[in-house]
Amino acid sequence: MRRTFSTSLLAASLLCFAGTSAMAQQSVAFPETVFGEEAPIAGEQYAAAIDQVSYYDSCGMSCGDVAMGCGDCCMEAPHDCLWSRSQLTGDWHGHRSCLADCGITVNGAFTQFYQGPASGGNEQVFRYGDKFDVWVNMDMGKMGLCEGGTLTMHAVDWQLGQNAIVDATGLAPVNTAMLLPKVGEPTFATTSVQYTQALGGGYMITAGRINMLDLWATFYPEYGLGLDGFMNTSMILPLNVIPSLPLVTNGAGIIKAGERGVERALLVFESQSSPTTVGMDFPNGVTIVGAVRKYTDFFCQPGSHTLIGVYATGDYTSYDTSGWIVVPGSGVTPASKQGTWVAGYLGQQQLWSDQCNPARKVSMFGYIGFSDPDNSPYQFTTSLSVEKFGPFACRPNDRAGIGYFYNGLNSDFQNTVSLVTPIGDIYGGEVYYNAEITPWFHLTTDLQVIHPAVNANDTAVVLGLRGKLAF
Incomplete structure (x- = not known):
């Protein structure tokens, strides 16, 4: 039987907060990537301000010493005003x-969505929902525990309100962000505890x-989670992983990372979603799951090419x-088939970068x-898809994107569902x-135009607003 989280664990989770999945020892950064391109820049600016401030008081302890027991020694840097701080x-x-x-990085985000089909789709209705996320990253070496x-x-992965996923298609x-912890219902969970x-x-x-989604952000930090860039899941990752790869599960594996990120991975997961x-x-x-990634520098611009394969050993419904x-x-008893597989290729290529500000770039x-x-x-x-980070020189921390996707359905699946309603x-x-x-608040306007699966439905024109507050 599966055991539910205890009330004490949930309370502890609220106090702990959380950082995105990170492998800091191998230059695979998680926490900063959750907040897009502006976080590392703001962090460097803040570090420069810190250098100008003395964190010593009459007790003679440094800021690092304070974290070990002197709570009155640390003071806010004078340059960290409300409207310019990153959080x-x-x-x-x-x-x-x-x-x-001392090795403990804490980040959080409160993201609000107002989205719905203006025309077409299953139902023309706009819905409001929000996500409350907190990540924590603990460097055991800095904490003196395990180098x-x-x-x-x-x-904290807390989904509130409603979403327009079923209303559209x-x-x-x-x-994407409203897929977790569960689709269609307010849910609180601790969705990642990874060593x-x-x-x-x-x-x-x-x-x-x-x-x-956190794991995906280790491979593609600019594209995962659905909190900063594209909102449609089809623009972020291949949906072929359904049903073999659950969104939240238990697993283990070995990873090879280099200076530019993950290069190879072999992971084994429990096939059920928990x-x-x-x-x-x-x-x-x-x-x-196995993945191999090759980094390139075509025309002096960085890029990468990834081959990924997935095989699940369980029993899954056969659409034949x-x-x-x-x-x-008594109705119909579907047949099942043991084992299912997925294979895919993913490519990323930077097309242009500003020599005066490398954070301004165009990426495909x-x-x-x-x-x-x-x-x-x-x-x-x-x-x-193509995205531009810093689309205007006077707006270096904005980002914009445009993209196209195509999801081809299996013929057996189409024939099965078409017994109820024709689909394509x-x-x-x-x-x-x-x-x-502000550096800690970003507002996104989003437009999606989707030819739906149900043939009887008109093309869905989905409008959306997303407001993300980093705290």
């Missing part, structure tokens, strides 16, 4: 920096409770109705994925503009 709550009178010096160890947690989710230990030579082992429970009972086998059993008076991202035709809704999926392939595009109102 709303600032440096907590120096204590946030003290914690970071090369890192504990990362997505300790469910097979191309229009709001990583560096072994040397760039290799590391990792194990624990894993949030797949967003609000501990899991650990392996009711349907395991999922094995010839094997289904019809029981008079695309993928194509194929899956088992017997038990996956998707036969193949593909996407291509899903394709569409998205364009967004993310504007920095």
